[in-house]
Amino acid sequence: MKRLLVVLGAVCLVVLLLGAMHDLAPASVELHAAVATNLTASGVEHPVTAVLLNFRGYDTLLEIAVLLLALIVILAIGMDATISAEATVDVRPLVNPVLQTLAKLVVPLMILVAVYLLWAGSFRPGGAFQAGAVLAAAAVLLHLAELLPSWQSPGVKLRLGLAGGFLIFLAVGAVSLMQGALLEYPLEQAGALILLIESGLTVSLGLILAGLFLLLSRDDGETS
Amino acid sequence: MMVWLILLPLLWASLAFMLGPSRGVWLSIVGLAAQLWLAFALAAEIVGSGAAMHAVGGWGAPLGIDLVADGLSAAMLLLTQCIALPLAVYAHAYFKRDDPATTYFWPLVGFLLAGLNALFLSTDLFNIYVTLELLGLAAVGLVAAGGGAQQIAAALRYLFATLVGSGAYLLGVALIYGTYGTVSTVTLVSLIGADAPDLVWIAGGLMVLGLMLKTALFPFHFWLPPAHGGAPAPVSALLSAVVVKASFYLVLRLWIGPFSSLTVVASLVVWFPALLGTLAVFWGSYQAIRAERLKMLIAYSTVAQLGYLFLIFPLLASAGALQAGIMQAFAHGLAKAAMFAAAGTLIKATGQEMVAGLAGVAERLPVTLFAFGLAGITLMGLPPSAGFLAKWQLIELALSQQHWVIAFVVLVGGLLAAVYVFRVLRQAFLLAPAGSVVTPVPRTLEWTAFGLAAASVLLGLRGVELMQLVGVT
Amino acid sequence: MTGGLLFASVGVILFAMGVAGVLLLGHLLRRILAFNIMGSGTFLVLVALAQRNGIADPVPQAMVLTGIVVAVAATALALALARRLYVLTGKLELSQDDEE
């Protein structure tokens, strides 16, 4: 019964939407033109980065909050996981030494790529998100090569790194609010401020994304 | 001023996280007190000089994001902060020091409040989506934190419901952006006319349905009782009192904002939420009357009380319907926070989760039981409570437009509420069975619940000010 | 039909498949997969429909970048809950009987 209703609803939705999408008049507001006009005042040359960190920077601030929040929730639900000594008997096959050597070689390269992406983001595709994701991928690779253990509970330095990027962003927001509007950058400092925010975000995003993986992959107790 | 209501909770939430597990209580309480002050100041300001606007980044919509505080949003902000501060004090006394639920309780509460405050102020449909996710994930985290299998299962059910709800909402936003090229509600009001293409109708339907799922309106209520009934008492109180109201607020905003010309064309559409609301009142009350666990009873009562909120939709054309809805949101918010807080105290003291286990609490915990009774008065809608004011206005409006069905539902709903409230009170006044022990509880638990309950009744006397505030545009 | 409309149609189909999957599938990991497909569908509609005339629009593109990060946060959270449930009960499904 439920199955039939859901499938029927889904099919109806597809048919209705496909029908309604076809003869659509052009949009009355053209934001890509507005973005292009204001690009010089945004502090960066790449339009997507301008939208993410200037025109709609407030979205990004809240989005980082969502990501940090997800990490905190994961910490909060697993805190009393039974970390029993005998549970850590490893059933995984021994790690390939070739993989370890490879990881040691590739990871510095990935960090370099991340720095490049961060820097490139101001004028071409790239930016803090992609750079952070590459950093996180490096951490996952290190973990798979057993060069980086899973997290149990982050210490104060790690917490500082996790929340630091968000706090820098928040601080820029608070200072700009005191001087006018939230996340309104003075024209001549816009580029520098965006780079500051993005650098903080790259580190924190990398740590948070890696943390999502490293926290989930901790040996979460045993059913027995 | 309004922006600080968003930045402040984000700030203390992340600082509390940096302080470490189970830390940050006082930071949070100071932050919440400051927020309460800000909410009052904001309300006073806009009563004096009209709605306030803040263009984030200085760009202005549609390129940037605008935050607007009008009467409706200021009232919701006020409600949220008024409930959050006492509940934080309550939570501090409620949790034992080593309770696993408290490891990151304060950061989660901070992000939850930031999500709520940001949602009430935003006028950008996509930005609202981000606030919805912030709110939803924080709420799921609070339900799950430190819990056992049942709580985790309830949290998962809640998570999937909230994700599908915001997914449908986001698809609606995508269709709106595709059609008009903007997601600013202020710009959209003038763009969406009665001749809007079919796609906009579908988008509106998806958004409203998604938000109804998040509000737990019947028949989308399935996730609410296990989540609200299974979470720790302070969390249940916070979720039932304000979190579900946030998505109701959005439905209302969309209905009287960007989609107002659509609802005028299709006059029958206004009866759809009212019909679901009616069913919610009856079904929720019925389940509350049958419930065996005390917190499940209160959670089903939330399902019923949320129904009233949707009864205002056919009446929105006339002045005063909005006020009646917000008054009901305040009445239920304060009363339900008090009721869950009182229930938490009762369960802690008696060690009994069942309604049947309450015998004898009347003489042992009179303050808490009195708080429960006062909150019950508001839910039933007896004078002079805020619940009475809300229902009175609703009935008056319904009768003036010959919608006697709505008046009937409100009256019967009040009677049904009386049945489940008295079921608890009757049990409480029975003699305690021999050998039952009542562990002493901190006074703070008793008096915060009492304060919230008293506020829900006394607000009825200051209703005029609130209604005046809601009217500011 | 332009490329934009084609991908917008794909987005609609993916959304519908994803929602049906979240609602109907039993296994929690599969429901999480379905949620991701639903999200991808929505993101496609957001960008492709806005760019149906073939001009790149950075605004929905930035929104989708935000959306992808939010989606991965939700996915990680859901997986953490699912794995916790598995540790506690040995099951990876939500039982039907505790619904009422």
Add this chain to the structure above:
Amino acid sequence: MSLEFAFDLLLALAMVWSAWRSLYATRLDRAIVMFIAFGLLMALAWTRLLAPDIGLAEAAIGAGLTGALLLDAYGALQRKKI
């Protein structure tokens, strides 16, 4: 029908098919691998939609990290069953 549109059509079909397989493949590990493939096809679609930024993010986060999280969960499941 231009060559470009034919390519897009093929890509669209592959996306729907891989999404379908990742929902309804009988074996869970196959489903997850199909999902990662779906993510990579999405990344390709983003570049076709003049959105290389999203393409990068989708490949790294959508397919990469989400895929890794899912595979790790699947692996943990298998380990526990032993």
